[in-house]
Amino acid sequence: MNRYFIFFDQLVAKKISPKFLRASSRLRFICALLCLTLSCFSYAGTDQPTGGSYGLALDPVPTVNFVFLTPANTQQQQAKDIIQHSSILATIKQLSQTRYIFAPSLNIVFGSAKGPNFDSTKGQIQIPYQYIDQLLEHVSKTGAYPTQQQRYQATTDALLLTLLHEIGHAYILDRAIPVLGNSETTVDNFVVILLLNDIHRGDDIAINASRLFSTQALNNSNLRNNTFIQQHSLSQQRYQHILCLVYGSNPARYQRLFDSFPLAQRQQQQRQCNGIYSTTYQGWLYYLDN
Structure with missing residues (x-):
């Protein structure tokens, strides 16, 4: 020039x-x-081969924002550190560029007084630090995670499932997606489809986090008194539905997922779950790919 x-x-x-x-x-x-x-365009994008020649490819912009309120004590600071040192923020951000795209952007506020919940009037998801503390305590009391690293991983897995659940509610409202049935089951489907198709270790997260949130697992936990848990605690039926979606996504890989079930119930699940997953997957991709 x-x-x-x-x-x-x-x-x-x-x-x-x-x-x-x-x-x-x-x-x-x-x-x-x-x-x-x-x-200006060159600054925002990268040159990539397009149809045999070089074209301009703009970098997708994240459509979620993370807001961290100031922790009030050492325990809340620990909760904040757990979030920031995990892969949760990167995962949520990446999905907001390709799967659930919000306009205007959706705010996720950590350290709120209420929640976890999606506040439709403010257009934000609220996650208290206390909830993360309760998750860590609940995970520790199960005795299934002997090391601190494993306990932190299980805590962030459960938190990711919580965040995706609330994002699901926000996305349904944002896209005016019709819900012809139980809204919680609809959001469960949204969460599991994302976990199985877009998130590393998503199958483990779906199975393990659902077990942590099951009614039986929460019976002797302080977490059961949390408002989110009271509203969203997984009944045995919802837990089996999540397992069904996981199994249906790859029956050969998850063939032992129902081994603890009675024979007749196990056979029924194995017959039905492939079709249930296929229908759910195609239904959600109609929205997530557009």
Whole structure:
């Protein structure tokens, strides 16, 4: 682009007619404007091969924002650290660029006084630090996770499921998706489809987090008094439905998932779950791919 500017400067030096110079100045301005515009696009995107030639590919913009309120004590600071040192934020952000795209952006507020819940009036998801503390305590009391790293991983897995659940409610409202049945089952489907198709270890997260949230697991836990748990605690029927979706996504891989079930129930699940998963997957992809 600089060689064009040099050319125009040479014209000026040779005292070309004022009329021509006026036209040249206008052309120079247009060139400069075009250069600026292209540089802005280049900054925002990357050059990638497109159909055998190089084209401009704009980087997708995240459509969720994370807000961290100031922790009030050491325990809340620990909860904040657990979130920030996990892969949760990167996962939620990436999915907001490709799967659930919000306009305007959806705010996720950590450290709120209420929640977890989706506040439709404020357009935000609220997650108290206390809830994360309760999750960690609940995970520790199960005795299934001997190391601190395993307990933190189980806690963040359960938190990811919680966040996806609330994002599901927000997404249904944002896209005006019709819910012809139980809204919690609809959101469960949304969560499991994302876990199985877009998230590393999503199958383990779906199975393990659902067990942590089952009514039986929460019977002797302080977590059972949380408002979110009281509203969303997994009944045995919902838990089996989640297992059914996981099994149906790959029957050969998850063939032992129903081994603890009575024979007749196990056979019924194995017959039905492939079709249930296929229908659920196709239904949600209609929205998530558009």
